Amino acid sequence: MADENRVGTSLPDKTCKLSSDAQVEETGDDTTNYELKGLPLALIIIGLGLAIFLMSLDSSIISTAIPVITSQFNSTGDIAWYGSAYSFAMCALQPIAGKLFGSFPMKGVFLACLAVFELGSLLCALSINSPMLIIGRAIAGAGAAGCFTGAFCIVAASLPLEKRPVYVGILQSTFGVATIIGPLLGGAFTQHATWRWCFWINLPLGAITIITLVCFFKPPARDTIKSPSIVERLKGLDVPGAFMFAPSIIMILLALQWGGTTYPWKSATIIGLFLGSAGLGVVFALWQIYRKEKAMIPPRLITDRTLFFACFTEFFAMGAVYISIYYLPEWFQVIKGASPTKSGVMYLPLALSDVLSATLTGASLKYLGYPNPYVLLGTALMSIATGLFSTFSTTTNHQHWIPFQVIQGLGVGMTLSMPYVATQTTLKPADIPVGTSLLQCFQFLGAAVNLAIAESIFQNKIVTRLSDLGFDGTEIEAILSAGSADVRKAVSPTRLSDALEAYNYALTRTFYVATSVGAVAFLLSLGMRWKSIKPPKSQSPSPDLEAK
Structure with a gap:
């Protein structure tokens, strides 16, 4: 049965209320008791586990396909970007993804992030040149940032605290398994089919997650009288903070990727990236202090x-x-x-x-x-x-x-x-x-x-x-x-x-x-x-x- 056991009503003080039977979900504007059980819970965990598996797989599956890709696109100089475009976007956008899940309905946000990941995978699979592949990888990484955060948020919203750990553990363990299986699958696809299947595989498997969430995850309705407007929620995302945080993270990741290989650690480029990251990080921290509760990461x-x-x-x-x-x-x-x-x-x-x-x-x-x-x-x-x-x-x-x-x-x-x-x-x-x-x-x-x-x-x-x-x-x-x-x-x-x-x-x-x-x-x-x-x-x- 797709309906969940729901207990209680909206709580005006928005504090966290727990019982042994249900966990209150607070989605940024309202709080409602709510718990998933039985078949819907099992199917949603499978769907979320599959999503995390795909996101993790994407970080490693391309490693064994890179030699063939560089030969096809004559792009040896872009090797590092095939992996880093994905990981940079995924890491830099994590906090803003968390803010999105705290401000908007998590079901809609998760599905949107998964759609972005699928779009990026589609672009990678259809790539006609190296820049198109890199752009596709970055788009997929942006979607993955939201899916990683969203999967754990959905578990937190769907179960009482004492029932979450086993499912959190299952989701977390899929990460390590995918990291190991990725190169094996990538090599098999490249050798026996085409490297493009490293990305085509995400589309049908991602669709399974979409179906399970659409059909079985039914969060409690929001109290529209108390809910902030869309404009107010967008203002609360702290977009300026995101534009400070993301470049700061990307600069330090670039320094770590290039240091000792592309450039010496003592080179002006690497030192400049570290200093730029630190400087922008300080500005970001001051901005968060200034914004207080409206900050992307409240102090x-x-x-x-x-x-x-x-x-x-x-x-x-x-x-x-x-x-x-x-x-x-x-x-x-x-x-x-x-x-x-x-x-x-x-x-x-x-x-x-x-x-x-x-x-x-x-x-x-x-x-x-x-x-x-x-x-x-x-x-x-x-x-x-x-x-x-x-x-x-x-x-x-x-x-x-x-x-x-x-x-x-x-x-x-x-x-x-x-x-x-x-x-x-x-x-x-x-x-x-x-x-x-x-x-x-x-x-x-x-x-x-x-x-x-x-x-x-x-x-x-x-x-x-x-x-x-x-x-x-x-x-x-x-x-x-x-x-x-x-x-x-x-x-x-x-x-x-x-x-x-x-x-x-x-x-x-x-x-x-x-x-x-x-x-x-x-x-x-x-x-x-x-x-x-x-x-x-x-x-x-x-x-x-x-x-x-």
Whole structure:
């Protein structure tokens, strides 16, 4: 049955009211008790999970198709933009997406964002040249920004707090799975069909999400007497703030992408990007303080202790996750000689344990009540596992790298979804969209920043280690130019063991970064307020459980 159980009526004071049976949804102007159950809930979770899967897939599926795309469009110089156009737009637009979900009906906003993502995918699939593909990627990224935030907002609006964690965990775990499957699918499409199917696939699968939301997600009607007008809502979006925030984020992401590769870290271009990002960031912060409650990110949210520490916990935890995602398959390919497809299979212990851990964590949280222990244990496991990765040698076998990955996967599954739950115990319902978008933004930023640090260390260590082992400048350049896939072809058989030893040394140094940021995430998670998702047993049907 598509109708939801609805309890209560509009509350004029717009405070957060919880009961064990229903969660009040506040959509920026009104508050109504509302809960999804049964088949509608199952179908909507499937639809939302599919949407997040597609958005995550789009960030990695193109990697194995890029060589063919650059050959077709003669666009080797645009390689970096095929990935960054998507991720830049997705990261830079997160806060404004949160503001949209807090100001307008979330069903309509989510469907609009999904339509934008589908439009971008269509443009990519129909691309006749490189600029068209890049524009399509940016449009898809803009839509993905809203869908990531919106999926978690819909879960928050559809379920009481104590029932959300398992579904938040399921949605979060699809991210890691898609990141691993993406290159495998991209390679299969490119080899057996066409690279354009990397984008065509989004259209029919996205349509499934649209159908489930249109048919089964029926939020309570708004009180049109109290609702602000469309003009007032548009004014409340803080468009000037968005135009300050987005360029600031894009500049720092460009600096991280170009630094050490396209330009030296000490070049005027990189320094200018960092300074420009910092300067515009300061202006943005002052503007938010001036706007107060009308700001894109109201300053009072930053002072919420749980949200503040949750954001930085996600920042560093996601760094540990992404370093594993990028450098473990690299280790499998270079040191173990695995193909890209086989390296993805070898990564499955981490991906599968992540999904299992996230699901079990969400299911058990309703009994424990507090998300904090999961974050503490999860970040500790991540730090331990990546520390174990750093012990890899050229002779390490599956008896070590499989259980080490399982430890990492268990930690990731416990960690990434719980800060979302923790913040929802302290934020008002109307603040959840912006809070969720901030968590998403810090996740993506953490991945970019920590990956850049790891990449810089890798590039430095591989060169110095090869030099220490007696390779001259010409040989080192040949090895680096060959890339990880062809490193075995770039050196003579007599020097292969030395080259692999150098690669192993450099790759394991990146896991030092992951270990460190995992430990920092552990320490930061201590700052989150301990608040149970369970309503007190003595609670009356509609008490105010807002954390002061």
